[in-house]
Amino acid sequence: MVETMEWQQADKTLLLLDQTKLPQVCEFIPCKDYLRVKVAIQRLEVRGAPAIGAAAAFAMVLGAREVADAPDFLGALDKIRADLITARPTAVNLAWAANKLYALAVELNKQDNAPYKIIKELEKTAIKIYDEDIARNKKMGEYGAAVLPENAVVLTHCNAGALATCGWGTALGVLRSAHAQGKLKMVYADETRPLLQGARLTAYELYEDGLPVTLITDNMAAWTMRTKGINAVVVGADRIAANGDTANKIGTYGVALAAKAHGIPFYIAAPVSTFDFSIASGAEIPIEERAADEVKCFRSEQTAPAGVATFNPAFDVTPAELIAGIITEYGVITAPYIENIKRLQEQSKEDF
Template identity: 45%
Template sequence: MIETSDTHVFPVRWQRDQIILIDQRRLPNEYSVVAIHRCEDVVRAIRSRIVQGSSALGIAAAYGIYLGACEINTEDRSAFLERLEAICETLKNVRPDKENLRWAVVRMLRQAQTAEGSVAEVRTHLLAAAQAIQAEDFLTCHAIGDHGVAALPDSPAQLTLYTHCNHGALATSGYGTSLGVVRSAWREGRLAGVYAGETRPNFQGSRLTAWECVQEKIPVTIVTDSMAAYCIQQGLIHAVLVGADRIAANGDTINKIGTYSLALAAKAHNVPFFVAAPLSTVDFALESGQDISVSEGPAEAIYSVGEMVTAPEGARYYNPSADVTPANLITAFITEQGAIAPSQLIHCRVGVQP
């Protein structure tokens, strides 16, 4: 087991004048961090998957905007804001599928536009805003975890939960959404263990979620994605917990590829299927999942694992990075305001915009 300084894992930290990121590409074999001093390096870190997870991306982008603001060499407010808008647009478009990234960038830009005072004072406001986004996310994830425990089935006394991809400490400010529910259930004695789907093709479940569980001595069993339906059918799973990259106003949810098939299996066997996410993940301007476009990952992610090639030359590849789970397959959204039925999600619109 890799030892860390404490039981908390913080994927993004602000330290004096730099961002410290855990390099998630190297886990679980190597725990290492990357120090970033420039906005352009934040863009590279997001693009290269050094930092992953919607909330963690938003936090990293917020600090990246502050670094970018410090690099703008002008004291003219109008010129400063014009250049800052370009920086924000670049960061927002690095991972357009991540709603919390967009949300954080919009919030930071509005902070700059509405802050009073000189350019130097605006920069100070931007750092405070980035730190506030991080602190609020930590409290939000704890609230999601606690509300999630309350929403779980009453029996048995100790539950076995299934998770997909990584929506834990590494994907947030340090606690997690779906894995935050797991943590809270473990803390309250409601958890027998967790099954972590490996999450092909990038193995976020086996590399990251399982690593987090091992750090905190939470019993974790890794299965391949193709085993999930069988585990549910055999009665091994009492509830399925996933996160979300983006949620439409009607509750349709975009998340890591494989989420939809999990929801179908859970529905077929009458197992609760929960989406744990902050309300900032909901894009109320997006009416339904029909309006969501899904990006594709590189073909090599399918035909190779490390240096081992797993498929013959001449084959074709299709690698969608996410899928859309219809709202009617979702039992409830676990949010910082509690468990919310998909049909009631639209009523939460007030107060969650950046």
């Protein structure tokens, strides 16, 4: 598996795989300040909720180093935190990681620790977030593989694999675990317009890792369900509300509706850090809208009239009633979601 990022402790540099250039070019971006990480998140050079969270944690370390000598160290770090979380409003892992590291800095400051000692502890925490993400993904993979049938034929949307995390993946981690157990017959990957994360990233990493994968365009999903024996859908998530409503890459809602119509179980795979326990439903999830040229152009070639109006939400929200189960590192949650997500929140308090 290609690594999404690497923290170089010796020179305090975060290397981020530039996912906008895959699959043609495998190139890493050296980030030596927090703003370069923010730009990488905005440009989708790093993407996927867990990967964004880990990148944000390292960005906080870089930012803390930049303001270490500021008269008001905590105030300067708080401005960095606030700026960083504006990079992408929908993916909750971004704010979760930035807020977590800032809260740690505040607590350590109360103990009269000098800024450079605080920065050292922030670095340890960022590394821990990175390492734990991989371990959590592998746990999730085992729980998810258990709910898939033998000879699983699975459809997935966007990219929720190793490239969207620190390694192994969420939705694709489930498929990797199923493949290791001999349960996976085929994966159908939606191309995921307009930025082709399914074609460029999911098809790329599954093909490179030797998993059976067939690429389809987004508008083939329903017909593929009807004609190709699909018996499960597994996708990732960018934010999950307290009632189970789930935001994921645009097009996911349509896939869920098609799965419901065909009697196919639709699963979300996401770590607890992707849950936003503070919001009651998906109606409260902010939906990022992106540039019109992403719709009017295919890669760099214009394919629509220059002046035509566009609507380009990056995400949609799938209602909880369409979801058969949410696969987490603590197990698989099923309805009733409000009660069971409250239990998950209590169960995970010590870790988060």
